[in-house]
Amino acid sequence: MTTSPGPAASKADKDTVRRHNLSLVLRTVRDEGETTRAAVAARVGLTRAAVSSLVEQLLAAGFLTERGKTFSGQAGRPGTALRVALTGPAGLGVEINVDYVSVCVVDLTGADRVRLTEYVDNRSAAPGEVLERAARIAARTLDSAAGQDLDAVGVRLALPGLVSGGRVRQAPNLGWNGVAAQSLFASALTALRPGRPALPIGSDNEADAAALAELWFGVGAGPEPVRDFLYLSGETGVGGAVVVGGGLLRGAHGFAGEIGHAVADPDGPPCRCGARGCLEQYAGQDALLRGAGLDAVPELEQRARAGDARTVAALERAGRMLGLVLSGAVNLLDPEAVVLGGIYRPLVPWLAPAAERELSGRVVSGLWRAGDGRLRGSSSSGDAARGAAAVVVREVAADPAAYG
């Protein structure tokens, strides 16, 4: 009743089990914040001896630190407090959006340790120039991180469009079509760091990356975690991501979550995607500013707070269109919550009432009611660069032996 493994398979299995358990212990300490060997053993169901051996390896490799050694200087006592190291392996996240580039380095806990953001119009430059600029910002961020003894082991891009295999298939608001973003960025970064090995690189859609940050550090964390939610990222476009059961729904080709081009009005204004009346023509950043007669995003919140009628009306109109489209998405996906991120976050008080009217009238389950908290602003953690960087350190934690 076994799979009759030969000796080689046994060896491989034993290595696999130890690597798995190293990861289990590291992730347990990370999620607990501060804990002891005994508590880890109780939590994961391994013996104290086994946990101690794993902890020693993780300490030696610099993934864990401990404090509270006894006066004899004796390390490794069951009561010694363990934490994840705040130095060592780190993740680099690079969000390239329409009007800014934001780069961060996170430590093994996923916390931001360095952040560098430049507000620039990325529509006015060629894709190659934008990616070179992003690489320069990234190189500077890595230098700062090195000063904190953080060493990035990988980089992940977050891009405002359809991303697959490291390429941007389409990013209408950047005017990008078929851009090899990942390889262009990687070449530029490698050229800026002579003598340093190239970093492994990956890419995500920016809303997907922000939703992962929200899942790991925002609504998905804490005492009442929400594991099924729809995330909307208000920027020049309206990005979206779907989280189901604590994981990202990526779709058959990696393009799921594109809610910005849902039809709000089939005969509405033309959209950069080529169709008419898409949600982002009503609820995107440009539409909001135009409707309110304003020039800059921060003014939206200022004027709304001051009760400016035109701004409030523009936000209410956008809220209604968001509600129309969201009611369809909620009927289709039945999420626990909808999280509004990006520029929407501070605007939720003005967007939500109209959106909730549509949701409460149109969601057939009757579970969506005004003020029930299901439609909410993102936490301060819902950030694409942080989410992308966290993907890197999550990969480290999934198999620390590969990085030790």
Added chain:
Amino acid sequence: MTTSPGPAASKADKDTVRRHNLSLVLRTVRDEGETTRAAVAARVGLTRAAVSSLVEQLLAAGFLTERGKTFSGQAGRPGTALRVALTGPAGLGVEINVDYVSVCVVDLTGADRVRLTEYVDNRSAAPGEVLERAARIAARTLDSAAGQDLDAVGVRLALPGLVSGGRVRQAPNLGWNGVAAQSLFASALTALRPGRPALPIGSDNEADAAALAELWFGVGAGPEPVRDFLYLSGETGVGGAVVVGGGLLRGAHGFAGEIGHAVADPDGPPCRCGARGCLEQYAGQDALLRGAGLDAVPELEQRARAGDARTVAALERAGRMLGLVLSGAVNLLDPEAVVLGGIYRPLVPWLAPAAERELSGRVVSGLWRAGDGRLRGSSSSGDAARGAAAVVVREVAADPAAYG
């Protein structure tokens, strides 16, 4: 580096492994159709001796049969052909829709063996009467099945509304709100079968059940299986279901897939759900018949085939509205295909062109093009009663020892 199991745990583990392997062998034979012990062993990675022992148990319990014994009458030779038994444990599926009740019994392979459908207007009777009628039809179907030596081990309802915990939270087209469908049906069926034990019972939304049938026996089966698709069920309402990676996306409360109440036109006609301009007001059965000026569903296909301008125009309008709503759903979910079932199946030639125009213009990935086969009619297997019944026999196959 182990979880240090005591002797009791070891015993439990061994039982668990054997039960798992019994299931693995049974499912392998089912999926292969006809196979041998040697082929099963090669496929699942168990030894031939282990497979033979498991096969003997499955033969003795009546889950498998064999043919092609040698002249010596010796059973169990490696070359003897194994099949899943076409008698024994079976599943009962009961679809209650607005204008019919359809009941089937499927064998362990999931094939329909008895089918009884009554076309009746379930809106004109109270929920309790409808469920009693369904139970009478079910009892008759079970009698027929017994004549084929098929013995239902469970029953599953498929209901046209939001179903959770055996209750219909809402079925606007039946006028049901908070109906304890499962317990009403179970009591009625038990009363009709004196002296027989009550059957375990479960419930699904009808589109979910039909999508499972499509997944297991239709587009999800065969040489090029589609594992990510959106299923639409055209009936009085427009039901929907989302299949992701070969599994049903149920949502946080079990209510996912409700595409019929997506907004096609926010200022459109009132819908039974209480909102305005929902898809089913344009593409539901009543809207199609009204638009075409017809009385019965079969006439839609007949008139369309005959080139009747009014019918063709009604189908084209419905196709456009389907395309508008589907483009939003496809952008959100990025499925491999959209499958049109229920009354839509024979109408696809007239619905698809307008729907594909919207899809090709609005799906931002650019992957949806007219005539590319992504929008397709359901197979003849996309049937809610069969899907529901198949859930029952899939549960048997997942742990045959519990039913042997």
